[in-house]
């Protein structure tokens with residue numbers, strides 16, 4: 007995978023790319039996020055980790071402004087989440103690939119690039135970034151699941167967003183591709199972007215500048231990995247997660263525990 011190029015338009019600096027205050031989201035008649043407050047510092051890779059059903063996708067939906075919220079505020083790059091001004095500044099990768107199956111990878115990425123006003127070379131760069139340059143001419147419906155999700159990621163990257171909200175981008179990928187994508191996220195952050203990335207695989211914690219551990223709609227921890235390990239005395243993020251759950255008197259429910 008190649009470099010990510012320079013960012014198109016420098017954005018007004020804010021200390022925290024995302025500020026969530028007392029967010030309450032109800033889904034299916036249940037408070038999925040009862041009262042959530044957190045900050046995502048600008049220019050960092052922040053991992054949103056936790057077991058399935060804990061509310062990671064719901065939080066991400068609120069950050070990109072597609073989730074109906076009951077109360078509380080979500081401020082993104084200094085503006086209310088979902089504001090028209092953020093449309094080209096926030097890139098969102100959903101768990102379900104959002105690309106056109108009957109178009110090639112190249113045509114998909116070029117299309118999204120045009121919609122987002124990206125420069126002409128951005129599509130090639132984005133395909134390179136996700137290691138799909140050699141599949142540029144292949145129709146998306148002939149790709150594997152992992153390739154399709156990388157094609158979707160290229161369609162997000164092509165707009166050089168200031169904030170990337172990535173819902174489980176490495177799921178189903180082999181270790182080499184996972185490593186390369188995490189390296190890419192690090193390069194994007196080094197170039198000034200903020201990357202909020204979810205995973206239920208706890209060992210991906212080592213790749214993040216900061217970690218948000220989310221369980222049952224509550225933040226169990228918001229810190230760096232070294233801070234988390236020192237606070238819990240655990241050897242790794244998974245053990246730290248289990249320690250935090252147990253210290254709160256909760257069950258670890260083996261089948262849901264991240265790993």
Ligand SMILES: Nc1ncnc2c1ncn2[C@@H]1O[C@H](COP(=O)(O)OP(=O)(O)OP(=O)(O)O)[C@@H](O)[C@H]1O
Nearest residue numbers: 033034038056057058059060061062063064065206
């Ligand atoms: N469309 C929906 N209608 C009602 N409830 C929903 C809906 N989508 C999700 N939920 C509920 O909201 C809660 C949080 O789900 P969410 O998808 O945010 O979790 P998650 O941590 O992203 O899980 P996963 O890692 O499996 O994607 C779950 O209890 C889920 O059942």
